Amino acid sequence: xxxxxxxxxxxxxxxxxxxxxxxxxxxxxxxxxxxxxxxxxxxxxxxxxxxxxxxxxxxxxxxxxxxxxxxxxxxxxxxxxxxxxxxxxxxxxxxxxxxxxxxxxxxxxxxxxxxxxxxxxxxxxxxxxxxxxxxxxxxxxxxxxxxxxxxxxxxxxxxxxxxxxx
Numbered sequence: 001x002x003x004x005x006x007x008x009x010x011x012x013x014x015x016x017x018x019x020x021x022x023x024x025x026x027x028x029x030x031x032x033x034x035x036x037x038x039x040x041x042x043x044x045x046x047x048x049x050x051x052x053x054x055x056x057x058x059x060x061x062x063x064x065x066x067x068x069x070x071x072x073x074x075x076x077x078x079x080x081x082x083x084x085x086x087x088x089x090x091x092x093x094x095x096x097x098x099x100x101x102x103x104x105x106x107x108x109x110x111x112x113x114x115x116x117x118x119x120x121x122x123x124x125x126x127x128x129x130x131x132x133x134x135x136x137x138x139x140x141x142x143x144x145x146x147x148x149x150x151x152x153x154x155x156x157x158x159x160x161x162x163x164x165x166x
Contacts (some may be wrong), residue, residue, distance in 0.1 A: 001037035002028050006082060022065060025078040036145065038074030040137060041125065044100050047076050048125045058113035092156050 006022045028034040029041060037043050047069040054061040062081035069076035089095060095103070114120055121130040128135075147164055150157060 001033050001042055002026060002100075004088065006084075008073075019082065021082040021084065023080045023082050025076075025080065027074055027076060031076065043074050043076040044069050044071055045125050045127075047078060049079075050078060050125070051096075052123070053114060056113060060108040090151060135160070 003026050007022045007024060009018070009020060009022065011018055025046070028037055030057060046149055047067045050061070050064040050067040051069070057089065060083075062083050064080055066077060066079040089099075089103075115126065120126050124131040126132060150162055150165070
């Protein structure tokens with residue numbers, strides 16, 4: 001839903017603690033993916049997470065060097081610490097059982113870090129908070145996204161994957 005780029009940095013006079021690379025995250029170049037990311041509030045929530053909650057999370061998050069979003073246009077820029085040699089997942093290729101276990105452990109730590117925190121209810125960008133508007137991810141919207149996803153990636157989706165999604 002967004003585009004990520006690794007920037008290798010070459011300094012004329014680098015401070016000793018200067019990063020040799022950073023990761024940039026931006027709205028998707030493709031209009032359909034960009035629209036989905038905006039409609040679902042993904043860009044806005046991710047930037048706000050780095051601005052307000054990441055420091056208190058009980059998981060390792062990349063340091064945000066810059067994080068801004070325009071809520072009207074959904075333009076956003078995240079410039080983050082590069083966590084190489086870590087690599088992003090591939091939702092179409094999947095993961096090993098060991099990787100899935102690791103993800104579940106980290107997800108539990110992330111949720112535990114703000115569990116029952118009453119301040120979350122004041123954040124309208126946190127899905128399900130008292131201040132949040134009704135979500136765009138209604139059952140009908142999710143069904144439409146799933147149908148589009150199956151069409152778009154038909155040649156890469158195994159039949160049993162479609163059965164689980166249906």
